[in-house]
Amino acid sequence: MKLSIYHKTIEDISVFDEIMSLYAQEADDVQILSENRRSYRGLEQLLLEIDAATTVVVVSDLSSLGLTTEDILNRLDWFISHNVCLFICKYSTTYEYGMMQLMNKAVLTTLLQSMLNTHKNIVEIPRNKRNNSGRNKIAFPDGWGELYEEWENKKITSKEFIKQSGLKKATFYNILTEYKAMLKEQSDYLKKYRCGKRSG
Template sequence: MVQGELTITYCVHIYRHEDEEMNLFQSALEEIDLEVMEVKVHQEATRDFLVYNNLLTEVGNDSAVLLVKSLESICPGKEYIPAALRKLLETRVVLLVLDYPVMMTKLDLETNHLFLQLLMEVYSKPKNKLVELRAEKSKRLGRRKIRYPENWTDLYEKWQVGEITARDFMKATGIKRGTFYHMAAEYKEYLRSGNSEQELSTER
C-alpha cells in the first residue's frame, strides 16, 4: 500500500473460528496489494470471543489489518454487528471481510472506515418488518401499494454494500430494470424517513 511516496507496512491479524478453513484466508492474503510486515493467526475455540477481545487489546492504537470470514465472526449474531463495528471504528484497524470481496480493493483506513459506517447503518435498520411503503403522491391518487418480494430486505442490504450487483438483484427477484429502480428509490425514501408507521407490502 502506498500513501504518497511512503510505503506502509502492516501487521495482518487473521481471526478465525475452528470451523472456518484456513486456506480461504491464505488465498485472500495472496491477492491483497499490501506490504505485510507480519501475519498473526488468532483462532477462537469457543463462542465467548475472548481471543478476539485479546486481539483488539494487543493491537491497541496501532495500525493493523484484521482479516475475518464474516461480520458474524466477530460477534454473537447479526443484532450485535453494529456494536462490533462501532468498536472497530474507534481503532486504526482496517477490517477486511471475506464475504465482502469489494473491501479487498480499498485498503486505506479512511475508505475502509467509511465502508464500516455504511455496514453499521445497514445492520442497524429493522429487518423483516411488515410495513407498507407508499409514496405521498400515490396516497393522494389512491394508487395501489408497491408490493415487494419477500427476500427484498436481505437482497437490498447485499446490493448496498457491493456483495451483489443490481443485475443479480433483479435476477433473484424477477423484477424488470425500470420497475426495480423505481422500487429501490421508494425503499430508499422509506429508510431515510425512519417512519415505522408506514408499511412495506411483501409478496408471499
C-alpha cells in the same frame, strides 16, 4: 503493516486465500488466531492489544465478530470508532482498495448503517455448512491455548494439563492431536504465502 487473521475453528482456513494473496507479501507480519465458534475471548484480547495505526484485522464474515446481531453491531462500531482497519472476506469492498483506513472505515460504516436500518439479512450466523469436510473440528476448552503453551514449554506436565483442561485422558489426547494438526495447518498456510518474502 501487520495482518491479524481471526479464524474460527469451524472455518476452512482457505477462506482467507484472496486476502492473503493480495497482502501477505507486503505485510511485515502475519498472525493467525484460531478460536472456537462460540468463544470471542481471543478476539477481545487481540483488540485490547492492537496498534490501530499498523494492524489490519481479517475475519471471514460479520458473524466472526459476535454471537448476536447486537454483539456484531457493537464490534463493528468499535472498529469504526477506533480507526482499526477490518477486512471481511465475504465483503471484498472492505479490502479491494488496499490498506487505506479511510476507505475501509467508509465501507464498514455502510455495513453498520445497513444493519441498523433493519437490513439484518447481511448477518449470517455460521451453521457449519462446510461442503467438503471429512470430520468435525473439535471444540477446544477455554484456556486451551495458554495451557498448551505452558505444556509445550514444560512448565506443566501432561497430567496437570489434563486436570486443568477438565478433560478425560482419551478426549485430551484426541484434542491435543487435533490442536497440533491445526497449528501445523496454520504454519503451512503462512509459509504458502510468505515463502517469497525473504531478505537476501
